[in-house]
Amino acid sequence: MTKEMLEGNVAFAEAAVRAGCEAYFGYPITPQTEALEHMSRRLPELGRVFLQAESEVAAINMVYGAASAGARVMTSSSSPGVSLMMEGLSYIAGSEVPVVLVDVMRGGPGLGNIAPSQGDYNQIVKGGGHGDYRPIVLAPATVQELIDLTYEAFDLAEKYRCITIVLADGNLGQMMEPAELPPMRPVRRVEDRPAWALTGAKGRAPNAISSIYIDPAEEEVFNRKLQAKQAEIEAREVRTRELCLDDAELAVVAFGTAGRIAQSAVKTAREAGVRVGLLRPISLYPYPYQRIRELASQVKGMLVVEMNSGQMLDDVRLAVEGRVPIRFYGRMGGMVPMPDEVHDEILALQASLSQLASPREVAQ
DSSP states (O other): OOOEEEEHHHHHHHHHHHTTOOEEEEOOOTTSHHHHHHHHHHHHHTTOEEEEOSSHHHHHHHHHHHHHTTOOEEEEEOHHHHHHHHHHHHHHHHHTOOEEEEEEEBSOSTTOOSSBOOTTHHHHHTOOSSSSOOOEEEOOSSHHHHHHHHHHHHHHHHHHTSEEEEEEEHHHHHOEEEEOOOOOOOOOOGGGSOTTSOSOOTTSOOOOOOOOOOSHHHHHHHHHHHHHHHHHHHHHOOOEEEESOTTOSEEEEEOHHHHHHHHHHHHHHHHTTOOEEEEEESEEESOOHHHHHHHHTTOSEEEEEESSSSTTHHHHHHHHTTSSOEEEEEOOTTOOOOHHHHHHHHHHHHHHTTTOOOHHHHHO
């Protein structure tokens, strides 16, 4: 298919339509409202369901209901709106119904502003709602990745009967760049929906979907089942993008828009002879702990770049286990780091470690 200029919000909404999304429930909030507008036009013209709810709380519970019926369903919102959805998301996790959410992050905390941010990392990646669950979290850095990961999110959600969240930011939602849309999938027929779905019980025993386990022992059994599923996800679904890491002495770790900016800084530093590479986590849950642990046995030090105060930094520290120094550079409140700022941080990290041999050199 031919590439075309697409705005991020419109692109992921159209990707969802082409993935066979049957129903969208949402509430407008900047900087992702264009997605809702696109769905309000596209879904009705295709004979599918669009409904602007009275609030984010209502929207996520409508999503819960439609997902329980086995429909491919999604919503999208931005940081304060996603905060309001957390109770519903916990109920959805406790009911094991597949749901897709796209969070186009903005500055916070509180009402904050409409500038791009990565301040939702802890809320989204660590689960957010009450209880022991984790959604699959995917972090695009380009409009094309936003399309591809949204398209795939429906398959992952259904494969594991879980919540899959595409974690973007206002920059990705608002930017336009060339991208290719995926092919249109047919909407699944009602009779082809999963066996667990609430599609009517004529000729069979009724299904039940609930997150209520009054007996603590039963609740523990259910939670053990969830944990086993999450272990399977952690074993199978870790994803990264890497640049120039084969001979790197320094590694930059950054996701999403920060990773895209860091890529430019890494290329500039490479041109100046600095042996630096980039690891960009695509899956924020499951997190690439093992790959970062491997890098800690190769490089002299790491630089973590984020558009927050260092929320992913904690995960990098867990992976590194103190084996190499970690430097952090973050911008907050909707401020976006510039490539020259990240480049300066790379040079500062290099200068601070200039007298050290890399773990690989020590091993030799």
